[in-house]
Amino acid sequence: MDPYCSICWDANRVKLLDQRRLPGEEIYLDITDYREVIEAIRTLAIRGAPAIGVAAAMGAALGALALKTDDPAQYQVRFLDICREIAAARPTAVNLFWALDRMQRVAQDHAGEPVAAIKERLVREAQVMLKEDETICRRMAQAGQILIHDGHRVLTHCNTGALATGGYGTALGVLRAAWEAGKRFSVWVDETRPLLQGARLTTWELGKLGIPYTLIPDGAAAALMSMGRVDLAIVGADRIAANGDAANKIGTYGVAVLARHHGIPFYVAAPLSTFDFTIPDGSHIPVEERAGEEITIIRGMEVAPPGAPALNLAFDVTPNDLISGIITEKGVALPPYSSSIKALRRAAE
Amino acid sequence: MDPYCSICWDANRVKLLDQRRLPGEEIYLDITDYREVIEAIRTLAIRGAPAIGVAAAMGAALGALALKTDDPAQYQVRFLDICREIAAARPTAVNLFWALDRMQRVAQDHAGEPVAAIKERLVREAQVMLKEDETICRRMAQAGQILIHDGHRVLTHCNTGALATGGYGTALGVLRAAWEAGKRFSVWVDETRPLLQGARLTTWELGKLGIPYTLIPDGAAAALMSMGRVDLAIVGADRIAANGDAANKIGTYGVAVLARHHGIPFYVAAPLSTFDFTIPDGSHIPVEERAGEEITIIRGMEVAPPGAPALNLAFDVTPNDLISGIITEKGVALPPYSSSIKALRRAAE
Numbered sequence: 149m150d151p152y153c154s155i156c157w158d159a160n161r162v163k164l165l166d167q168r169r170l171p172g173e174e175i176y177l178d179i180t181d182y183r184e185v186i187e188a189i190r191t192l193a194i195r196g197a198p199a200i201g202v203a204a205a206m207g208a209a210l211g212a213l214a215l216k217t218d219d220p221a222q223y224q225v226r227f228l229d230i231c232r233e234i235a236a237a238r239p240t241a242v243n244l245f246w247a248l249d250r251m252q253r254v255a256q257d258h259a260g261e262p263v264a265a266i267k268e269r270l271v272r273e274a275q276v277m278l279k280e281d282e283t284i285c286r287r288m289a290q291a292g293q294i295l296i297h298d299g300h301r302v303l304t305h306c307n308t309g310a311l312a313t314g315g316y317g318t319a320l321g322v323l324r325a326a327w328e329a330g331k332r333f334s335v336w337v338d339e340t341r342p343l344l345q346g347a348r349l350t351t352w353e354l355g356k357l358g359i360p361y362t363l364i365p366d367g368a369a370a371a372l373m374s375m376g377r378v379d380l381a382i383v384g385a386d387r388i389a390a391n392g393d394a395a396n397k398i399g400t401y402g403v404a405v406l407a408r409h410h411g412i413p414f415y416v417a418a419p420l421s422t423f424d425f426t427i428p429d430g431s432h433i434p435v436e437e438r439a440g441e442e443i444t445i446i447r448g449m450e451v452a453p454p455g456a457p458a459l460n461l462a463f464d465v466t467p468n469d470l471i472s473g474i475i476t477e478k479g480v481a482l483p484p485y486s487s488s489i490k491a492l493r494r495a496a497e
Numbered sequence: 498m499d500p501y502c503s504i505c506w507d508a509n510r511v512k513l514l515d516q517r518r519l520p521g522e523e524i525y526l527d528i529t530d531y532r533e534v535i536e537a538i539r540t541l542a543i544r545g546a547p548a549i550g551v552a553a554a555m556g557a558a559l560g561a562l563a564l565k566t567d568d569p570a571q572y573q574v575r576f577l578d579i580c581r582e583i584a585a586a587r588p589t590a591v592n593l594f595w596a597l598d599r600m601q602r603v604a605q606d607h608a609g610e611p612v613a614a615i616k617e618r619l620v621r622e623a624q625v626m627l628k629e630d631e632t633i634c635r636r637m638a639q640a641g642q643i644l645i646h647d648g649h650r651v652l653t654h655c656n657t658g659a660l661a662t663g664g665y666g667t668a669l670g671v672l673r674a675a676w677e678a679g680k681r682f683s684v685w686v687d688e689t690r691p692l693l694q695g696a697r698l699t700t701w702e703l704g705k706l707g708i709p710y711t712l713i714p715d716g717a718a719a720a721l722m723s724m725g726r727v728d729l730a731i732v733g734a735d736r737i738a739a740n741g742d743a744a745n746k747i748g749t750y751g752v753a754v755l756a757r758h759h760g761i762p763f764y765v766a767a768p769l770s771t772f773d774f775t776i777p778d779g780s781h782i783p784v785e786e787r788a789g790e791e792i793t794i795i796r797g798m799e800v801a802p803p804g805a806p807a808l809n810l811a812f813d814v815t816p817n818d819l820i821s822g823i824i825t826e827k828g829v830a831l832p833p834y835s836s837s838i839k840a841l842r843r844a845a846e
Contacts, residue, residue, distance in 0.1 A: 171802040305716075339792065339801075341690060341714035347793070347801040355802055363807040365690035365792055367654075367715040367748025371813035374750060399716025401723060405758050406751060443688065443714055444696070446795050452688075452696040453520040453704055458712040464720035 151356065154199045154311045155206065157275050160213060162206045166193045167311060171352040182211035182230060189237040189244075192343065196312020197386045197422055198285070201243030202278050207234050208251040209274035212267050223263050227255050227270075239434045240395055240463050241386040242424045247277060281314025284419045284477040289316060289325035292382075292417055292475035296326035300333040300379045303369055303407075306397035307345040308384035308417065309353035318384040319417040320353060322475060327359050335361040336378060338369060340397060342443045342460060366399050373410040381407045385418040385474075392468030392485030393430025394418070398461050404470040416466075417475040420496050423489070430465035438462050500705065503548045503660045504555060506624050509562060511555045515542045516660060520701040531560035531579060538586040538593075541692065545661020546735045546771055547634070550592030551627045556583050557600040558623035561616050572612050576604050576619075588783045589744055589812050590735040591773045596626060630663025633768045633826040637667060638674035641731075641766055641824035645675035649682040649728045652718055652756075655746035656694040657733035657766065658702035667733040668766040669702060671824060676708050684710040685727060687718060689746060691792045691809060715748050722759040730756045734767040734823075741817030741834030742779025743767070750813040757819050765815075766824040769845050772838070779814035787811050 152174065155164045162179040168191065169175050177193060179185055185207030188194050194203045211230035217223050231248045238244060254273045258266050296302065302323060309320035317324060323335060335354055340346035347363055354361040364372065372378050381403055385394040394400075394416050407414040427433065440458030444451060452458070474481040478495045481488035501523065504513045511528040517540065518524055526542060528534055534556030537543050543552045560579035566572050580597045587593060603622045607615050645651065651672060658669035666673060672684060684703060689695035696712055703710040713721065721727050730752055734743040743749075743765050756763040776782065789807030793800060801807070823830040823837075827844045830837035 172799065338716075339690065341688065341716060344800050347805075351801050351805045355805070361806065363789070363792055363801055363805050365715070365747065365809075367687075367690060367751055368808065368810055368813070370751030370754055371747060371810055372808075374813070398714065398720060402716055402719030402751065402755060405719055406754055409754050409758065440712070443712055447798055447800065449796055449798060450521065451693050451796065452700050452712055456696075456700045456704070456712050457710065459717065459721075460714075461717055461720055464717070464723070 152310070153315060154196070154313065155194060155203055156278065157206055160271070162210060164188055164194055164203065165311070167195060167349060168193050170348050180210065182207040182214070182234065185210060186234055186237045195345070196307060197241035197243040197384065198281050198313040198318065198419060199311065200238065200241050201247035201421060202281055202314045204234050204244045205247040205251050205274040205277045208248060209271045212270040218263050220259060220263060223266065224255060224259055228252060238436060240436045243421050246421045250277065278314040281419070282316050285313050285316035285318060285321045287477035288318060288417055288419060288475055289321035291477065291479050292322035292415070293325035293329055295380065295415060296323060296331055296333060298331050298333065301336060301377055302333055303336040303338065303378045303381040303403065304350065305338040305346065305383045305400050305403050306340045307349035307353070309350060311349050311353060312384065318419070319382045320350065322382060322417050323359060324357055327357065335359060336369070336372060337361050337363045338366045338399065338403070339363055340399060341366055345397070369403055370406050373406055373412060378412055380413050380415070382415045382417060385416050385422050386463055387433050388416070388418055388423045388474065389427045389429045389433065390425050390489060391429045392471060392474060392481070392489055393465055394471060394474070395430065395433045395435065395463045395465045398464050401464040401466045404466040408470050413472040414470060415473050415475055416471055420476050420478060420492065423493070425493060430467060433465055435464070436462040501659070502664060503545070503662065504543060504552055505627065506555055509620070511559060513537055513543050513552065514660070516544060516698060517542050519697050529559065531556040531563070531583065534559060535583055535586045544694070545656060546590035546592040546733065547630050547662040547667065547768060548660065549587065549590050550596035550770060551630055551663045553583050553593045554596040554600050554623040554626045557597060558620045561619040567612050569608060569612060572615065573604060573608055577601060587785060589785045592770050595770045599626065627663040630768070631665050634662050634665035634667060634670045636826035637766055637768060637824055638665060638670035640826065640828050641671035641764070642674035642678055644729065644764060645672060645680055645682060647680050647682065650685060650726055651682055652685040652687065652727045652730040652752065653699065654687040654695065654732050654749050654752050655689045656698035656702070658699060660698050660702060661733065667768070668731045669699065671731060671766050672708060673706055676706065684708060685718070685721060686710050686712045687715045687748065687752070688712055689748060690715055694746070718752055719755050722755055722761060727761055729762050729764070731764045731766060734765050734771050735812055736782050737765070737767060737772045737823065738776045738778045738782065739774050739838060740778045741820060741823060741830070741838055742814055743820060743823070744779065744782045744784065744812045744814045747810050747813050750815045753815040753819040762821040763819060764822050764824060765820055769825050769827060769841065774842065779816060782814055784813070785811040
């Protein structure tokens with residue numbers, strides 16, 4: 149168990165570590181209204197595709213509990229509305245929609261039961277999803293840790309640890325499992341502008357795990373690669389198309405191009421819930437554009453002239469041909485992805 | 498004339514725009530002691546290779562004025578000591594050493610004259626170098642502006658405007674000349690972590706010039722290139738080896754690799770004083786490593802856990818094969834650089 153959790157369910161309340169305040173303050177939000185969960189997702193109090201999925205499920209459970217009707221048909225309709233509202237919180241991470249679909253299926257599958265029973269089922273499902281997410285992360289980490297070797301200098305981008313998931317982490321989970329298996333290596337942490345998830349969160353998690361790391365500006369990764377000081381890059385994902393094209397935090401695609409240029413393997417670690425099998429390739433992934441102020445104002449302080457125009461694409465898409473392997477809880481998919489991802493999907497069914 | 502200047506000489510004082518405070522405050526330091534010039538260079542109150550060269554010359558002039566001996570031989574020795582002290586301020590930009598060499602040559606060429614006369618010559622030389630730097634920038638800009646076309650979306654990294662020079666700018670000077678020639682285009686400004694010269698200074702200068710720009714995090718350049726939204730990249734340089742390998746602000750090399758991957762031309766604009774003909778290639782360029790706190794603390798605010806280890810390489814080196822052309826005041830050098838740079842050097846003699 150971690151000494152912290154990104155999110156948990158406690159006596160019909162959601163407790164959620166406010167990641168906007170990390171690493172300075174470790175404060176848990178205590179949430180009873182699903183609208184506050186939406187706000188927490190939107191403002192990045194909780195972020196990371198798997199964690200967003202769990203948060204959405206718990207938000208839906210809060211919403212389900214608060215519904216005041218005893219009419220099962222009306223209940224279904226109103227629960228669906230709540231799920232739709234939550235789904236609009238952020239567009240890119242597919243785990244959000246995946247989690248809400250799953251909650252809706254539970255509601256629909258038990259539509260004939262009394263409202264109180266459905267409520268109980270939804271609350272239970274959200275908790276199951278949290279638990280499952282950690283289990284899946286641990287499996288993924290075991291599948292991936294064989295790729296990490298003693299002496300490796302691993303580069304990572306953004307945050308993919310326990311904070312980004314229901315527990316343990318995706319890409320950072322792989323490193324954690326390797327470390328727990330006794331391997332000794334070090335990590336280059338991209339600070340990950342604009343919101344500094346690397347500087348604020350990944351450093352904080354690696355510090356707690358005792359894994360040695362060095363923080364770098366995003367622009368320094370290329371120089372370190374050219375000096376032969378990076379052996380492997382590993383990142384998470386927010387949505388992976390059927391062909392393996394992967395959306396992740398802005399800056400990831402650049403790391404992938406640089407890794408290819410320098411002959412460095414580039415891995416993506418993500419649970420199967422991050423795959424969107426309905427889209428053939430990455431061109432269909434909607435990329436969220438957030439406020440320019442996230443670039444021009446750093447933690448409340450202006451770092452550009454007032455009103456400076458800034459473009460804040462939250463994600464970019466890495467084409468499958470730059471990805472050396474995709475680590476999932478069902479094993480590592482290797483190129484050609486059209487067949488290897490299909491095989492993983494079959495294994496999951 | 499610009500409504501601001503990076504540095505000027507006024508009644509035996511150096512006036513220097515404190516770039517650490519931009520864009521929030523426009524404050525000029527009023528310097529009479531050469532040690533304060535060293536401090537200003539070290540702490541980046543003034544930065545940009547050509548501006549550092551001018552600052553070093555003016556610092557040497559301040560030091561020359563203050564020397565209390567009337568013995569010409571002793572004067573030479575003590576002036577040399579001052580130049581050595583200034584030369585230790587920063588290691589990468591070769592303009593610093595070039596400027597001090599030139600000041601020393603003036604002192605030595607007139608070693609037989611009375612001390613008062615040498616002082617006067619040195620003060621004059623520093624002022625000539627400021628004036629020359631702006632003239633050279635304007636010539637470079639004219640040589641380079643033919644590369645900019647209507648509708649271009651130009652990416653630049655760090656700051657290379659009037660602030661980085663004695664006036665007008667290098668890479669930004671090229672854009673400025675193109676704008677003044679009536680071409681209409683827009684600029685993607687890399688914010689340039691860790692010290693945000695792009696966000697703080699380039700935006701400020703482009704704003705004053707009326708050239709439309711959009712600020713982006715350094716990690717977003719790759720995504721924009723892959724979307725076909727970048728037509729050309731142009732940067733400055735801090736030192737260029739005889740073969741065209743160019744050191745510039747950390748992150749530049751990554752832009753060059755990405756530009757190559759996407760088939761986008763990548764230009765370097767720098768005066769001949771930035772060339773170091775004594776080194777055959779970029780492997781001989783000393784890369785300054787600055788304090789990790791420049792990464793972990795943004796404008797006085799901690800953005801990483803206390804004591805988080807951070808590596809702060811201030812520069813990286815772009816190999817000549819990634820550079821489409823090097824724009825100088827004597828024309829644009831094209832590959833193969835071994836011959837084209839030699840030709841420029843001959844033209845300058």
